[in-house]
Amino acid sequence: MTHNIAILGASGYTGAELIRLIAGHSSMQIKALGANSKAGQRLADVFPHLRHLDLPDLVLIEDIDFADIDLCFCALPHKTSQEVIAKLPKALKIVDLSADFRLRDPEEYAKWYGNKHAALEQQEEAVYGLTEFYREEIAKARLVAGTGCNAATGQFALRPLIEKGVIDLDEIIMDLKCAVSGAGRSLKENLLHAELSEGYHAYSIGGTHRHLGEFDQEFSAIAGRPVKVQFTPHLVPANRGILATIYVKGDAQVIHETLKNAYESEPFIVVLPQGEAPSTRHIRGSNFCHIGVVADRIEGRAIVIAALDNLTKGSSGQALQNANLMLGLDETDGLMAVPLFP
Amino acid sequence: MTHNIAILGASGYTGAELIRLIAGHSSMQIKALGANSKAGQRLADVFPHLRHLDLPDLVLIEDIDFADIDLCFCALPHKTSQEVIAKLPKALKIVDLSADFRLRDPEEYAKWYGNKHAALEQQEEAVYGLTEFYREEIAKARLVAGTGCNAATGQFALRPLIEKGVIDLDEIIMDLKCAVSGAGRSLKENLLHAELSEGYHAYSIGGTHRHLGEFDQEFSAIAGRPVKVQFTPHLVPANRGILATIYVKGDAQVIHETLKNAYESEPFIVVLPQGEAPSTRHIRGSNFCHIGVVADRIEGRAIVIAALDNLTKGSSGQALQNANLMLGLDETDGLMAVPLFP
Amino acid sequence: MTHNIAILGASGYTGAELIRLIAGHSSMQIKALGANSKAGQRLADVFPHLRHLDLPDLVLIEDIDFADIDLCFCALPHKTSQEVIAKLPKALKIVDLSADFRLRDPEEYAKWYGNKHAALEQQEEAVYGLTEFYREEIAKARLVAGTGCNAATGQFALRPLIEKGVIDLDEIIMDLKCAVSGAGRSLKENLLHAELSEGYHAYSIGGTHRHLGEFDQEFSAIAGRPVKVQFTPHLVPANRGILATIYVKGDAQVIHETLKNAYESEPFIVVLPQGEAPSTRHIRGSNFCHIGVVADRIEGRAIVIAALDNLTKGSSGQALQNANLMLGLDETDGLMAVPLFP
Amino acid sequence: MTHNIAILGASGYTGAELIRLIAGHSSMQIKALGANSKAGQRLADVFPHLRHLDLPDLVLIEDIDFADIDLCFCALPHKTSQEVIAKLPKALKIVDLSADFRLRDPEEYAKWYGNKHAALEQQEEAVYGLTEFYREEIAKARLVAGTGCNAATGQFALRPLIEKGVIDLDEIIMDLKCAVSGAGRSLKENLLHAELSEGYHAYSIGGTHRHLGEFDQEFSAIAGRPVKVQFTPHLVPANRGILATIYVKGDAQVIHETLKNAYESEPFIVVLPQGEAPSTRHIRGSNFCHIGVVADRIEGRAIVIAALDNLTKGSSGQALQNANLMLGLDETDGLMAVPLFP
Missing domain, CATH: 3.30.360.10 (Dihydrodipicolinate Reductase; domain 2)
Known part of the structure; x- marks a missing residue:
């Protein structure tokens, strides 16, 4: 069974890292790549190291049809992320890599990030994504907030x-x-x-x-x-x-x-x-x-x-690990690649 | 079906790269790691980035039992390689990563490398390992000489x-x-x-x-x-x-x-x-x-x-690609990992 | 005798390199540092490695009084450079580090740089600044165009x-x-x-x-x-x-x-x-x-x-060498520092 | 007045750094370069970045005539340094860059360096070379022990x-x-x-x-x-x-x-x-x-x-600063070069 994946913020480094890792996953398929500033470009032009992959072009987030999507990774800058996620379908499984849903207390969020939180409803349901310590909650979560690196x-x-x-x-x-x-x-x-x-x-x-x-x-x-x-x-x-x-x-x-x-x-x-x-x-x-x-x-x-x-255990790898849990898959799928040395 | 693999010269960079790639191969298992200068050490001490892999310790090449081995990678320095290969079992499939069997004319070998070739018999049967141009010969070869990077x-x-x-x-x-x-x-x-x-x-x-x-x-x-x-x-x-x-x-x-x-x-x-x-x-x-x-x-x-x-397409990746052909496997097995950027 | 120097474009790398070299010159004194985008800032904030030098703050180019200046280095981007130089005092000695005055034929300039030249009068008098081959002309020049690196x-x-x-x-x-x-x-x-x-x-x-x-x-x-x-x-x-x-x-x-x-x-x-x-x-x-x-x-x-x-022989060092000639000084003054290795 | 300088250990990085700095000194002249392992070689072959300097070839330390030398820098490995210094003329001014004379208590030396000290007499007269805190002692010292970086x-x-x-x-x-x-x-x-x-x-x-x-x-x-x-x-x-x-x-x-x-x-x-x-x-x-x-x-x-x-303030620059004091020169001579950035 194949799981359809969308990645928002695909033109940044954590977006590229998600694509790299998912290319080695046994049952995920990338169906949509959102990247507002570079919408309309081919992925090969934005990240030539991904040019051999058969993937969709970058599009505006609002042009993505989420009906088909099983899980969405948000690799957007903080603040943008909460605004985008507030508008995504309520049932869509989401792994957010930004800082927006990590802090449970909105006061703390405002103190550290300097703005009022704009998606309090989603914030309330978000689970902190440090896999090894929130495994059970993550498996049942709809929205997981990736830990900072x-x-x-x-x-x-x-x-x-x-x-x-x-x-x-x-x-x-x-x-x-x-x-x-x-x-x-x-x-x-x-x-x-x-x-x-x-x-x-x-x-x-x-x-x-x-x-x-x-x-x-x-x-x-x-x-x-x-x-x-x-x-x-x-x-x-x-x-x-x-x-x-x-x-x-x-x-x-x-x-x-x-x-x-x-x-x-x-x-x-x-x-x-x-x-x-x-x-x-x-x-x-x-x-x-x-x-x-x-x-x-x-x-x-x-x-x-x-x-x-x-970029891996500190963000995109951790995110994929969480997504595996949320989809009921083997937690290590796509993540066992050996470190690159030298 | 699992194919048993030996790597000689496992403490060098091309050896480590072979181990990295084979860790992602669907049907190869490393049974022996030869590395004379570091024999007796654990792989984790020589290459800490490989420490999570369950692999044998480094041993002297002469202590390896090749009876079980389906294919042997030689990642030794040139000159050493020909001396070692001359003594390996005659039927053992070998992919050599050194320069020792690349040149067909022994005169040319002597001219460029400064010494007489010490394994002329093996040199004669060696196939030049530039996969894309010697695919059929490689599939039938016993000894393949990896192209220089x-x-x-x-x-x-x-x-x-x-x-x-x-x-x-x-x-x-x-x-x-x-x-x-x-x-x-x-x-x-x-x-x-x-x-x-x-x-x-x-x-x-x-x-x-x-x-x-x-x-x-x-x-x-x-x-x-x-x-x-x-x-x-x-x-x-x-x-x-x-x-x-x-x-x-x-x-x-x-x-x-x-x-x-x-x-x-x-x-x-x-x-x-x-x-x-x-x-x-x-x-x-x-x-x-x-x-x-x-x-x-x-x-x-x-x-x-x-x-x-x-280290990859220029030596160890190319070597694995050739080994796949020699063992009748999918040529790309273990080799589809996406480039690491940044 | 001290020669008063102005540097325009002091917040870029060639500007900083000029300051570094002139700090070791026996008879030059920097009197003005122009840097429009960073005007008002202290040099120590823009280039902390220069913080021990007793130098004027960065100012708008139009706020510089050139009456006192013996020689002006222009380390501005090309196109900006010609616009600025066209307005500088006609008798001011200038070493330009940009591409603006290197090509003698205005057609060639337009072909390579994509715009019509805006300071044809100055272009005509400019001497090409490859010191070793234009030494005599440089010594007599008012405006020298630094060679590209x-x-x-x-x-x-x-x-x-x-x-x-x-x-x-x-x-x-x-x-x-x-x-x-x-x-x-x-x-x-x-x-x-x-x-x-x-x-x-x-x-x-x-x-x-x-x-x-x-x-x-x-x-x-x-x-x-x-x-x-x-x-x-x-x-x-x-x-x-x-x-x-x-x-x-x-x-x-x-x-x-x-x-x-x-x-x-x-x-x-x-x-x-x-x-x-x-x-x-x-x-x-x-x-x-x-x-x-x-x-x-x-x-x-x-x-x-x-x-x-x-940055040295390819631009700022060459520029100082030319300035030395234009001021009748020892050509090597400020330029004999030994390479930094490792 | 010119001060004649010898550098022992001229083929290492601190030796090269001394040469680089002294090249910009107003009154020091390098008369001898000792470097046992590379004795007989030209400095240009060992350090091509110094090739434009007119300096003596590298020689064995025992072949240096110290009669003419006003001050000797020892940039040798620790342990070697004490053995060499023990045999140098008793009146020769020495700045040692090694660890050998930094610790006043021979027990402490033995504890940290694992061997008995072989030049106790010299150790006793050595002054700790952290210029800013031992300025007066250094000015009067015969042997100064450079601080570790x-x-x-x-x-x-x-x-x-x-x-x-x-x-x-x-x-x-x-x-x-x-x-x-x-x-x-x-x-x-x-x-x-x-x-x-x-x-x-x-x-x-x-x-x-x-x-x-x-x-x-x-x-x-x-x-x-x-x-x-x-x-x-x-x-x-x-x-x-x-x-x-x-x-x-x-x-x-x-x-x-x-x-x-x-x-x-x-x-x-x-x-x-x-x-x-x-x-x-x-x-x-x-x-x-x-x-x-x-x-x-x-x-x-x-x-x-x-x-x-x-290499500079942490060893060779500090050493030159101390040498200036020992020779009664301006403490900053040869040391005012601006940092190299970028």
Whole structure:
């Protein structure tokens, strides 16, 4: 049985990544590609690496007939996404990759994103899309809100530790190194090759990055009390990958065992032997997340390091994993490709 | 039915690429991984990006039991390869990725590689592995010699043109831009990141690159008279990809049509619309080869540009394609993954 | 004695490069920085790497008082440049880095740039700024038109060979590999890091690149008859550098001697020993141009390879060299910095 | 007056960087280049970017006549350095760039470097070379031990804060991002372009990096009690630059003012306006260190970020700055070159 798929926002990087992954899926077929700014163009012109695929041209979202569509991926910018989704058929299964439905409290949304939410009804039914922790809800959901790429990385490393109470909740420092594709295909001076390559810097320093809204929401819910982490992302000259170096207070061995136990039956989360640390180059282009734990020389402190590909496990791979659940398919279908190295 | 596979030279880049591709194959199973210098190590230690795969540890080649093996890939350095293959079981199907069995004339081999050939018997039965042009011979072969990555790129662009006589055979200039993984995982000063990144240069200038032996052999055979091309490779700061910019004398439209016709039913060779040109970023990590033809402002001259991934279509992908033929399988099995972009 | 300098277009890469070089000049002082789109900003905000310099803020060009200025660099986009220069004081010494005054024939200008020239009077007095070949004219000029970066690279390799008649004028093929800063600081999708890094491609293929106008003008003038070269530039993932690989028919040794003789007293043009070839990494950030000559295996053919930094010798360094001549200073003042490697 | 200089270890990156900087010095002249493994070679063959300089060939260290030499830079690997320096003339002024004379306590040296010190006499007289904090001692020293590149970066950010007691001494976490040239020109698999580019990872995790010896020594001395910091370096795909992101407990404004006051008359240390953060791309190739301070959203916490070029301010630039002091010259001579961007 074939499942008909639509992708809105097909001319961006997460859209292209969805197409790449679905091309290897056993039972999904792409029926419509929406991309307002590039409507009318052939996919081969927008993404020449997809030119061998037999796919429909890009169209205006309003020209898509959703009657046939079994599931729709929304890879649109935040704010646009909520406006579009508010108008989609009420019964259509949707996986949203934007930030629009991640925060449950509309006040929090307004605080972090600077505008009132325009699709409160949909927001209420949305399920947070961090697959490994919301599997059952996702399987039954109509609308799933994909986790932010940084937020996913940090949560994979920390959720089991917070849940089991093995680290000090008031002393969590996350130093992230992020590749440039996380910023999307937008025309900004600081994303030019000449500006970005050969250098690196921190941004959204001091607790201003929007993914903190997700950390606050999720970590506080798990802990049953407010948890605020420190989080500083850095932009690094590479195209794919997030490396989260997390400084915690707790016993390294206990931390390692806690993570090992939490993920032992997960297909995509790999906990490395204690003392080993991951690299983004070893998960590149794949849906895997590698996590390592190392004890610090200072007693009672540990470093937890997680690596994933922001475009795959951090967004489009995660989205496909969720879609598989929503359609009752094997969760790993289309997602087992080996990382590309070198 | 499952086909049992051995890979010799599993700790190099082409070995790792074979493992990556075979992981997505529907009916191959890796039974043995030979890698003399790293024998005894787990694959996860040598290539952490492969750590989720359930594969045997690396072993000495002499410790492999070939009784069970249906096909063996040799991803060893040239010279070593011929010595190893000379001792393998006489009936074992072999795809060799080295340069050792590409040249039919032992004199030519000695001229380009500087040593006498040590496995003349095997050399005699070897079939040249440029799949699209030796398909029938490969299907029946016991030993297939994989084409060199540069040699493959140039031949995809030129063979149909030489065969149909649509270009001047004495005025062919190939300017290649090659990524660094083509040089392998060897410890050389000029392959260090600090030496290589942020700069580019020509090497083996003036007709000294060994892949010229293949060009001479193949082009002369097609033309029925000696053909000597000019060929200058350049090392470019990227990990994967070969871009061949080829300057020829002939009519661009005729050239384009000739290539279009030659490759119209090929699954991996894509001839772009006339006037368009390929980029290595659009075939990265895939088995595709993109070819473009553009007319020059000087009448009677054209530029033919071909792009492929040296590790995939240029070596390990090509090798798997040949193995599929040798085992009577679908030629594209394991090879349809979409290029990774960005 | 201090020479007062103005730079128009100070917020682009060639503007920043001028500031960098002039900071090391013994007798120039920057008095005004014009940058219309970023007027009002401090230089430290636009180019943080220049923050330690004590320099004026960016201002509107029309707000600059040129009474005090001894020499003005125009690092504006072409077309804008001619409009601005037409209104500058008639006696002001100007070095223009744009394409606007390079072509002597207004028809040729219109053909390559698509618009009628708007400053014909100034165009008539402009001197072509390839220092090593127009030294005397430049020393006396009021307005010097900087050579294009690709055009400079090709001319350094070829002018002496055309002048001395040691190569076949109808068989010159230039394959250039260009770094990304040559495209400037403009917001274009194909200049994003995620689009550009890890891949390379040809552009302006088939004789459509505008720098061909300069080649045609200069080479034909030297030869005394029309000379048309083939020229294909490629974009390579690095920030600085042009490598020109030039295929010619002629005797390699004669070619090498001709270049050696032509440049033996030049401070910035280095002809390598015969058989050696340059790399862009060895001239990065400097005003040097390295040239190598290698014989091909095909008798009567040679490869000439030239490397320079597009932002230095290819534009801003060349401009400062010309300014030194125009002000009667030591030609090398501010330009002797050693290349940055690694 | 000209000062005669010898450089030992001239075939490594810090050796080449010394040559680059000294080429722009007003009164130093290089008289000898020692490089045992490449003795007999011309500098142009080992470092083609230095080919225009008129310099002596590389020689064996034992063949250098030190009678004429005013000051000797030792850019040798640690352990080799102490053996060589033990045999140099007792009165020769020496700036050592290795780790051999940084730690005052021989026990600490043995602990971090794994061998007994072989030049205890010299170690006793060595002055720690962090110019801004040991200026007077350096001016009078015979032997100066250059600070480690990571150790310098962390100390520039933290020394004034520890001295003034404005941060919690038990809660300092340093997350460093280091470029690859810091690892030198050695042939290691993990330094190959294909291994390193497009990915990033932490190394020496948990307090095992040798530069911790310097932090412990210096910070404890300033504080008058033991201070142990957490320090995790990361390898990032770029050639030059260290970015230290340091998490501290203290008031951001007080921290900023403390740094501002400490460095207000320093020529190379630039404290950015509060809330701004540095990037390695803005100090690349220069002797500058940029420091920024940002308050965290969590009250009482701040992030201090420092950036410098590991080859310049982190080693060879610092070494030249010290040599200037030792010879009674202007401290900034040869060191004012503007960073290279892009």
